[in-house]
Amino acid sequence: MQDMTPSDQIRQPSRQELFQPELSHSEAARQQQRREQLAQWVQQQLVPAEEHLTNAVQLLPVGGDAGFRSYYRIQSPQGSLLAVDAPPEKEDSAAFVSIAGVLSDAGIRVPQIRAVDYDLGFMLIEDFGDTLLLDLLDHQSVDAIYADALTLLKTLQATSPDTLPEYDEALLQTELSLFRDWFIQQLIGIELTEEDEKLFCGLDQMLIASAREQPSAFIHRDYHSRNLMSLPDNQIGVIDFQGALHGPVLYDAVSLLKDCYVSWPEDQVEGWLQDFVRQHALLRDTDWATCQRWFDWLGLQRHLKCLGIFTRLWLRDKKPQYLSAIPATFRYVLEVCQRYPAFEQHGQWLQQRVAPILTQKIADITAVAATAVAEVSVPETSTVETSAGKKDQSVSS
Structure with a gap:
């Protein structure tokens, strides 16, 4: 029978060690700017090729991983896609794209790459859903x-x-x-x-x-x-x-x-x-x-x-x-x-x-x-309005 890993048997450090400290004003501003930049970049990849897309791109955070990448689900007329923020100073998007091509050629199902910007560290890829x-x-x-x-x-x-x-x-x-x-x-x-x-x-x-x-x-x-x-x-x-x-x-x-x-x-x-x-x-x-x-x-x-x-x-x-x-x-x-x-x-x-x-x-x-x-998994939604050349990010829970 399955023996799921328990969440017992771990020593307790202080709460200060566990919780992420409150972000500085500059770090919060940097993260907000990064999300705005990603949303704008996604918009540019999808329009005008998908002319019926609304003029606002919504980024819905999905589960992250142990690295420095952040993932956001977006909806387009052709279905759901994932926008990936992989900071180029910390993550190697070129390796992801290169290996994805090799595995795909071998018939292995890996996310298809819709768009990539190596300098910015942004990717737009196929969404495999949520079922692990x-x-x-x-x-x-x-x-x-x-x-x-x-x-x-x-x-x-x-x-x-x-x-x-x-x-x-x-x-x-x-x-x-x-x-x-x-x-x-x-x-x-x-x-x-x-x-x-x-x-x-x-x-x-x-x-x-x-x-x-x-x-x-x-x-x-x-x-x-x-x-x-x-x-x-x-x-x-x-x-x-x-x-x-x-x-x-x-x-x-x-x-x-x-x-x-x-x-x-x-x-x-x-x-x-x-x-x-x-x-x-x-x-x-x-x-x-x-x-x-x-x-x-x-x-x-x-x-x-x-x-x-x-x-x-x-x-x-x-x-x-x-x-x-x-x-x-x-x-x-x-x-x-x-x-x-x-x-x-x-x-x-x-x-x-x-x-x-x-x-x-x-x-x-x-x-x-x-x-x-529970505290770090509250979903956020980032929206960038582009129709009037205005950038405005709203975060809601």
Whole structure:
């Protein structure tokens, strides 16, 4: 049966750490100007090609992501579209457009690009709607849904964009450092001793070596239930692929089958993985024990990284909606440490030093996180009037 990630077992920092500080006048003005500029740009893309469009473009915010992109739904005579604000100093729209073209050519359903301005960091793209695979998963539907998602993954991995960077040792190490820097030190509040540093340095080296052993393929890097959409034609739509790399072939299988947002019994995960390995050209000649170790150790690397990222999203970026994924992600880490003798010391350290603090103030953080999510998710509507050359943004809740 489905084991949804709980929102318990998290330590409570101060409310000042959780809530986004009130925006300065200059920052609020900058954000307002940015929305006005996006609405005007969208208007220019749609008119006069769509002459019957009203002379006001309404931007309705929709769910964002863990990056710096903002998404707005707009209605045109040809249907719903998404306007994307991807600040060029922080997001790579060119990578999104380039990879979208490669995947689309391979028959994979990705959002079609209607218009793009790389200098401004604006895009107008196809709207895939709001139905995530996560919304459809239960113990009856999961086998069929994951079978389709894994079949699609093999198609995706058969593509080979020439410009994809390598998932190299330096990047793997940088990601692992997020766990110590943000989760252990910032969230849990443990200052690592020299002996602790040595312990985790050894862990890093083992995980990086294992990742580099694997055959390489296209990896989405966030191939999971929140980045796969259910489309009206019964196809799966793929989003949020701009961070794709060339790297360990089992990485996306880990993202899907050991999803930070929903978890499943170990024997079920093993069955899905075995089917995937048997049918994969790059894996079927490798013995099962090796594939399972690659999968588990790569999962450990990913989940350590995710603990760091979820913490950073909260403490630095004031995005509390990822807090509820921390307990299940931490359980994944402990499970792998307990399964492999090479990680026995690491598992004991985490169980003894981290787990008691992580479970310390369950009720407080759950309540505060829920309040914060409600406060930051109030919808806004931005409207820019262009018929008389006047710009006026109104925000309503």
